[in-house]
Amino acid sequence: xxxxxxxxxxxxxxxxxxxxxxxxxxxxxxxxxxxxxxxxxxxxxxxxxxxxxxxxxxxxxxxxxxxxxxxxxxxxxxxxxxxxxxxxxxxxxxxxxxxxxxxxxxxxxxxxxxxxxxxxxxxxxxxxxxxxxxxxxxxxxxxxxxxxxxxxxxxxxxxxxxxxxxxxxxxxxxxxxxxxxxxxxxxxxxxxxxxxxxxxxxxxxxxxxxxxxxxxxxxxxxxxxxxxxxxxxxxxxxxxxxxxxxxxxxxxx
Numbered sequence: 001x002x003x004x005x006x007x008x009x010x011x012x013x014x015x016x017x018x019x020x021x022x023x024x025x026x027x028x029x030x031x032x033x034x035x036x037x038x039x040x041x042x043x044x045x046x047x048x049x050x051x052x053x054x055x056x057x058x059x060x061x062x063x064x065x066x067x068x069x070x071x072x073x074x075x076x077x078x079x080x081x082x083x084x085x086x087x088x089x090x091x092x093x094x095x096x097x098x099x100x101x102x103x104x105x106x107x108x109x110x111x112x113x114x115x116x117x118x119x120x121x122x123x124x125x126x127x128x129x130x131x132x133x134x135x136x137x138x139x140x141x142x143x144x145x146x147x148x149x150x151x152x153x154x155x156x157x158x159x160x161x162x163x164x165x166x167x168x169x170x171x172x173x174x175x176x177x178x179x180x181x182x183x184x185x186x187x188x189x190x191x192x193x194x195x196x197x198x199x200x201x202x203x204x205x206x207x208x209x210x211x212x213x214x215x216x217x218x219x220x221x222x223x224x225x226x227x228x229x230x231x232x233x234x235x236x237x238x239x240x241x242x243x244x245x246x247x248x249x250x251x252x253x
Contacts, residue, residue: 022182025164033135034132036128037049037052038068038120043198066093072119143215
């Protein structure tokens with residue numbers, strides 16, 4: 001399928017509709033915003049960069065969009081830097097790459113997955129503040145948000161998740177999730193049709209976390225009741241927002 005056919009497809013129209021709905025319903029972007037994308041290199045953050053890059057070119061609202069990719073030296077989770085740069089160039093989005101690491105022995109109570117994600121997020125927050133960005137865009141889709149809610153309920157004893165928009169209390173930043181209405185299966189199909197290139201090395205922990213188990217459980221629930229996602233989403237939108245909802249240990253790929 002070529003680009004013209006893809007833009008005319010029902011899949012493309014569905015993704016664009018949900019993206020624009022998220023921007024409008026949650027007031028995610030405003031004129032003058034400087035937005036930094038947390039680019040992991042996975043399908044979701046690539047799609048997010050493509051969509052926000054397109055919004056930037058419209059010039060209304062007038063926004064600046066750039067992306068940051070954080071490499072972790074001690075985790076075998078690697079994206080093709082040349083591909084990411086070429087993709088960012090095609091979207092008209094400046095790309096920045098930083099490299100860091102962490103010592104898992106400093107807190108043995110936390111999993112390597114949590115520590116890796118926490119340190120990536122720390123680099124993202126620091127870079128945004130140092131370079132004058134007021135918003136950080138993360139690539140979490142609706143499935144990610146629902147999975148996080150189920151994880152919190154099953155393992156933490158409270159029902160909450162990652163909100164589409166969250167103004168941070170301790171720093172002058174707002175987190176936004178423009179893909180919050182997107183279904184993962186649609187993004188997977190879109191990535192396939194667009195020919196997105198996967199990471200050179202996958203995260204070694206991605207199939208052994210609670211999130212992987214919750215993903216399987218939710219798939220079974222949806223098989224029993226296809227409307228389950230909308231019921232959970234409605235329940236989440238009815239919750240009062242708290243600062244703790246900005247977390248989650250998913251890197252937002």
